[in-house]
Amino acid sequence: MVLLNDSCIEALRRYIEDRRSGFVFLQDFRKQKGCFTGSNGYWRGIWTDYSSPSRRHKKRRRTFGRVGIVPQEIAKARFERHLQNESLIRPPSGRPMCHVVIRDILENMGERAGLRRVGPHVLRRSFATHLYDHGASLEVIQQLLGHTFITTTIRYTRLSTGRLVTTYANCHPRDQMNA
Numbered sequence: 001m002v003l004l005n006d007s008c009i010e011a012l013r014r015y016i017e018d019r020r021s022g023f024v025f026l027q028d029f030r031k032q033k034g035c036f037t038g039s040n041g042y043w044r045g046i047w048t049d050y051s052s053p054s055r056r057h058k059k060r061r062r063t064f065g066r067v068g069i070v071p072q073e074i075a076k077a078r079f080e081r082h083l084q085n086e087s088l089i090r091p092p093s094g095r096p097m098c099h100v101v102i103r104d105i106l107e108n109m110g111e112r113a114g115l116r117r118v119g120p121h122v123l124r125r126s127f128a129t130h131l132y133d134h135g136a137s138l139e140v141i142q143q144l145l146g147h148t149f150i151t152t153t154i155r156y157t158r159l160s161t162g163r164l165v166t167t168y169a170n171c172h173p174r175d176q177m178n179a
Contacts, residue, residue, distance in 0.1 A: 032088045036079050038067050043075035051087035060086075128156040133163050 034047035043064045048057050062082065064075040103119050110118025128141050142153040 034079065034083055034088070036064075036076050038072070041067050043067060043070060043072065043079075045079035045082065047083060047086060047088065049087060125156050128153065132157040 032047060034045055036043070036045050038044070043066070044061055045064055046059060046061050049060045050057050062079075064070070064078045064082075099120070106119050106123070110116070124145065128145060131141050131144070132138070138150055138153055138157070141157065142150055145153060145156065147153045147156075
């Protein structure tokens, strides 16, 4: 079971749009740009050809002139013109995103935000800790995370200093006598 707030539900609706079947999260592949380089005295272009219906996509290479005879700008323009006629977008696999892709997306987003070590596990742990800090019982968190044993859930919930101080103030008899 996954509980979502209104903003998450709206974001999912926008992402899914009119799809009525298939997987919820699909991997979006960007159009490749290929690689242009000077190698062994020649200007060469390298790209992956996705026009084949099989899963085996071929790396293609082509020479666009000799270094020293053809200027780099002209050779690169030839390469870019050539790529306009190639199939450069990987076709969708029809499979859901794997955990590695999701982890990579989260790590890239974390890096852009200036954070280190952001991944799915960190999100699960933060989710559990926030629920616990705002009063959710360990049994509820255990069910939401899908844990079999409560000891696993306890390891996921990190106590914040504020929660420790509040609990001490509310529960310890010596603190209550001073009030």
